[in-house]
Amino acid sequence: MKKYVIGLDYGTDSVRAVLIDTENGAELATSVSYYQRWKEGKFCQPEQNQFRQHPLDHIEGLEKTISDVVKESGVAPESIVSICIDTTGSSPLPVNKEGIALALTPGFEQNPNAMMILWKDHTSIHEAEEINHLARNWGGEDYTKFEGGIYSSEWFWAKILHINRVDENVKNEAYSWMEHCDYITFLLSDHQDLATFKRSRCAAGHKAMWHESWNGLPSKDFLGQLDASLAELRDRLYDKTYTSDEVAGNLNQEWAAKLGLTTNTVIAVGTFDAHSGAVGAKVEENTLIRIMGTSTCDIMVAPNEIIGDKTVKGICGQVNGSVIPGLIGLEAGQSAFGDLLAWYKDILLWPTQNILMNSNIIDDNQKQLLKEEIENNLIRNLTLEAEKIPLSEAVPIALDWVNGRRTPDANQELKAAISNLSLGTKAPHIFKALVNAICFGSKKIVDRFEEEGVKIEKVIGIGGVARKSPFIMQTLANVLNMPIVVAASDQAPALGAAIYAAVAAGVYHNVQEASQKMGSDFEAEYFPQTEHVEKYAELMSQYQILADFTENNIKSKKKLIVDSL
Ligand SMILES: Nc1ncnc2c1ncn2[C@@H]1O[C@H](COP(=O)(O)OP(=O)(O)O)[C@@H](O)[C@H]1O
Ligand SMILES: O=C(CO)[C@@H](O)[C@@H](O)COP(=O)(O)O
Structure with missing residues (x-):
């Protein structure tokens, strides 16, 4: 039986699904859905750098785009072996104990603080500064060292700290926080236990100061010095993280029915758009992949033996396996391009x-x-x-x-x-x-x-x-x-997600092999x-x-x- 995979790519303005043939990376169907509430400018205040997205925009887009590609391709649902989701980041959102987005629960439907804090939201500049100050002066590990040495207001902890300071209700009702790529993966998966759910290595390593060398997230002692609520939250987050060649769960019954698929489809661990884009464009050593859209992300991979203990100054992090398992993924970028x-x-x-x-x-x-x-x-x-x-x-x-x-x-x-x-x-x-x-x-x-x-x-x-x-x-x-x-691909991040999906489903042994077989061809070349x-x-x-x-x-x-x- 031929095997197909779906890559789902959440960008800043829209979500795109592609249905891909695992044999050669051919795109059989594609569908795009623009976020309705976002398009209307709801919940945002650009003059204050506040950019929030309602999870319903994402859920509606998920249902539409995947159902579209399944129908349009005409392939048998049981031949769609896996789905992988990539999103922007750091775009975290608060969830309740069941992992339901707070903005979908009574009383929080119209509260921007209970929604997804989009990567380009810069309302937490002061909190990022506090994190940097503490990291350099508290006498313990400098947790920013694998994040280029500077923690940004675009990232996880700064955003949560800000929301906890400005919104007591959200602070009290948010059982945990999830990166967008984890949240959508969790939504689709039959693995519904937040404590053991496989969170994305890419998201955790680049944005939440997760690192193997200190056994996970920054210590409670460090977080507690920022705010007691962060130290408490740490217990309800995670210690381990996973690369996107791994399976997070099977598609759950509810979503299989909604999407016209079966529960045999596996859901790979989620990742970020830039990193999956690099995989879609056949990333290899000494190659800089530039994802040039609203912003840029600049992605490279390098072997551990070359990077060693060296920390690369001023970038957005170096994370083992964030792009290709076994290699260090390096990320940089421009906040506006x-x-x-x-x-x-x-x-x-x-x-x-x-x-x-x-x-x-x-x-x-x-x-x-x-x-x-x-x-x-x-x-x-x-x-x-x-x-x-x-x-x-x-x-x-x-x-x-x-x-x-x-x-x-x-x-x-x-x-x-x-x-x-x-x-x-x-x-x-x-x-x-x-x-x-x-x-x-x-x-x-x-x-x-x-x-x-x-x-x-x-x-x-x-x-x-x-x-x-x-x-x-x-x-x-x-x-x-x-x-x-x-x-050449119009949808390199979605294609990259599809490549991870193919590996998670066991069609290929590893991401490099799958990327070479399924990755995008090249078109124009510009010479100086x-x-x-x-x-x-x-x-x-x-x-x-x-x-x-x-x-x-x-x-x-x-x-x-x-x-x-
Ligand atoms: N012909 C063009 N010249 C310059 N910029 C463009 C052009 N077309 C689109 N853009 C810019 O590209 C960005 C959108 O990039 P795209 O990759 O489609 O989206 P995203 O970054 O959300 O994934 C917008 O900022 C838009 O202004
Ligand atoms: O920063 C990251 C990933 O780390 C991106 O998600 C962010 O720049 C948004 O990317 P887009 O401009 O929407 O492609």
């Missing part, structure tokens, strides 16, 4: 949304059509115009820190800036400057890996931006002065244009000057506030 351009698009759309839509000159239907035309063509037209601007022409210098800086050296308090504006600066000049900025931010990450002795011989791009914007990819190749290949490389290096040095100025400015402002207290 496509999002910087999306922000600019939003700025430019202000008159459309606020003047055009309130105008009486044309009827509502025409207004709507016009608005959609502008929205759909804005980035494309800006790209066309920005491409025409010669490098000899002055463009502004911009920073990419519109959502803080993830790596190198996490600092979510940093803000973006634009300098060198003149009366001659037009919208495409600013767009070009923003594209340069995200590429310079990328170069800082590549430089950091190399400075820390992690050799990069090949760069592979995956994700929306890698596939949709040759302009950005060419700029990146010039800035990095390295060729970049782009994976030697005539432009030097000019980009010069622009990068101006970026560095602006970056240092901005960072020092924020540091001194902070010092002034601290001194005046």
Whole structure:
């Protein structure tokens, strides 16, 4: 019998399912579902960096996308041997004793603090700072050492600490917290005991300071010094973690019926989108996989013998088995990549949304059509115009820190800036400057890996931006002065999840073998244009000057506030 697997990939705005043939990685069916409440902007306050998602958005998407691919593919349900789920992260949510999301229980349905705290929510900057301060000064293990030495407000403990401080009800009613990838895996699985449920190594290691060398999560002593509630919570979390080639359970009866599947389908341990994306793009040693979408994640793998006891400074962690079991997975990234351009698009759309839509000159239907035309063509037209601007022409210098800086050296308090504006600066000049900025931010990450002795011989791009914007990819190749290949799959993270699923179901012996057989082919390749490389290096040095100025400015402002207290 032929065997099929499903990879389910929860991105920032939507969830996608792919149904894959385990023999060759061919995609038989795919389905995407956008989160309805999220699309309406519910439960978020962008001006406060609050980004929450209601678990119902995820559950509705789960049911729709998997049912769709099962139906569309026409394959027999019993031939679908396994499902693996990847999600964004760190995106934790509080659950009750039964593992039900608190937001699905009476009294919490409309409470954003009881929902999933999306990776890009930065409401816990102060809590992250407290964690860093304690880790460096408490006299015990520095638990941040395998997280690049800096704990981020994007991560698990900082988020929980923040919610516990601001919402007594959630603090009291949350029996435990789960990363999104664990929560959805738990929901589908027949293994319904929270205490023994197999939590994701990838999520725990990169975001919750889990490490084998200290037997799991940070000690109760350490957590208790942050807040008594965290020390108590530790007892209701986990000690062991598991890689995604392992089985978390079988599909439970309820979900088998909902999805049109059988309970023989196994559910693999969950993981993060970036890490599964790397597997979908055939990650191997000395290869940097860049997942370029809203944000970027930069993933590498290296053998333990090469990394040894070395800790790589300023990245988002090094975790044994977070990508490929048996190898150390290294993660870095930018908190905003496509999002910087999306922000600019939003700025430019202000008159459309606020003047055009309130105008009486044309009827509502025409207004709507016009608005959609502008929205759909804005980035494309800006790209066309920005491409025409010669490098000899002055463009502004911009920073990419519109959502803080993830790596190198996490600092979510940093803000973006634009300098060198003149009366001659037009919208495409600013767009070009923003594209340069995200590429310079990328170069800082590549430089950091190399400075820390992690050799990069090949760069592979995956994700929306890698596939949709040759302009950005060419700029990146010039800035990095390295060729970049782009994976052909539109759904590399979902494909990677499907690869883990195939291993968990025993179709392949290991993730490397499955990744080579089922992983994505490559399409475009971008080569550095030697005539432009030097000019980009010069622009990068101006970026560095602006970056240092901005960072020092924020540091001194902070010092002034601290001194005046
Ligand atoms: N042609 C384009 N040029 C530049 N950026 C783009 C283009 N198309 C999409 N984007 C950006 O890509 C991001 C979405 O990336 P995608 O990989 O599809 O999603 P996600 O990161 O949620 O998985 C958005 O920030 C969007 O602004
Ligand atoms: O940070 C991680 C994984 O560690 C990502 O989940 C996060 O950047 C979100 O990724 P997307 O931009 O939605 O692809």
